[in-house]
Amino acid sequence: MSSLEAGERERLINDVVKYLLILDQKKIPIKKADINKHVLKESSKAFPHVIREAAKRLEHLFGISLVELEDKHKGSFILVNNLELDKDSYHLTWSEEEECKQGLLIVVLSIIFMSGNVVTDSQLWSALKKFGVDQDQTHEVFGNVKKLITQEWARQCYLELTTLPNTDPPIVEVRWGQRVHQETTKRKILEYVSKIHGIEDVSHWRSQFADVQKSERAEGDQPTTSSQTT
């Protein structure tokens, strides 16, 4: 960074901030390689410093956290809202199509969670059939659901799809994607499921409730980061 003057440094940080804001709209994780290619270019060496400052700026100006993903998505970033979004904060608006998709997503996430955090794709499709959603038919609201689940949501890290090796026909396991852990909690999903069933007490769901408690204990042990969910 010492080879860059202050003014140039500022410009790069601001350009990265804008780049992140614009690209995050697609909800696809933003790759370090792309940031270097399109924004930093010859100054790629400055990436660590620039990304750190850009993260600070996003927090300060917009209340948004920059989160680096892990494991197979390491080296890519998503933006997470620091503000708690509840039914009163209708300051954000989405299109009707978006809202419907979100509704379906919550259903899918619920199915996965209630089944012990993983389901096979065939189990998922069976469960969704009960909701009138079929992988082979174009849904009048959600459209091509197969594409939505296996491609769009997988790419956006809402779902994590893993094909099991040595299986024929191939078995695909579906889990929550890393983004989900940033945007909501197991407790919230359990509360949602309870509500639908008209049950007040979430501890009614023994194993799932134990899962919630275990996760919350684990999170409590970790040092708090700027990317807390709620």
Next chain:
Amino acid sequence: MTQNQLYIIVEMRRKDTRHTMQKLKSSHHMFIQAFMTRGVMNGTEVFNLLKLSCEKYGDYDEASRTQLLLDYCHTINSNISMLGLEIKKGKDETNGTGYYGLVNTVESNITLLASQYTENELQFFKMLLEEFVKSESGTIGSIEALGISEKIPKKMSKTDANQLLDRFEREKWIGKSKEGRMYLGIRGVMEMEQYIFEMFEDFAVRCNMCKKLCIQGARCMNGECETRMHFHCAQRVFRGKSEKRCPECRGPWQESSQTRQADQVEME
């Protein structure tokens, strides 16, 4: 325009160093996040947002809300100016309604659209812009608008073009009158002003009164005089005057029902 609204415009233009780099709170974040998703909001919506944000994360006093709005915009603007962003106030060219929007002040504003539209769709929009700016009335008919689908690099079906135009309208980039004529909407006017002055400098005109870009407006009826004013600006200038005279050449000024010969041909 009330005294209050005039005050807001003057205040927002003045650089107020009190607010420079003041730390932003969650209420500010909520306020600006709404702009990021909605693009533009009218006066009522903005005050509702202000109330929501302040009640949730701070204090809200209905009586001083005008000053509070000013403070919020100033504080946020002084902080986000480094990104070339600004919360600006603009007016709808068809009715003079005030709107607030988050706009790019620096580079070509096309980049902001870039993430939400394909390259081909952007080309469509750029051509639409050109049509609006070059037209006499600042409006074009739907047939002309659809015709653009043939001129873009990758031809688009009329159905797709229609859908695209609907989307532009929904997001307030363009507007549509009762008669089905299309014009540059409030968001387009606010965001694209700089781009239009740069790209179409021979055609882009400033309103004689407010000095901002004027695409739809009334004009001097004197063929040689190019003076134009927004309808709502002209209303203010001629208030209480029995005769409407061009502020530049003193020639006769366009009455709302009158159109110059050029406009007549275009409308048919």
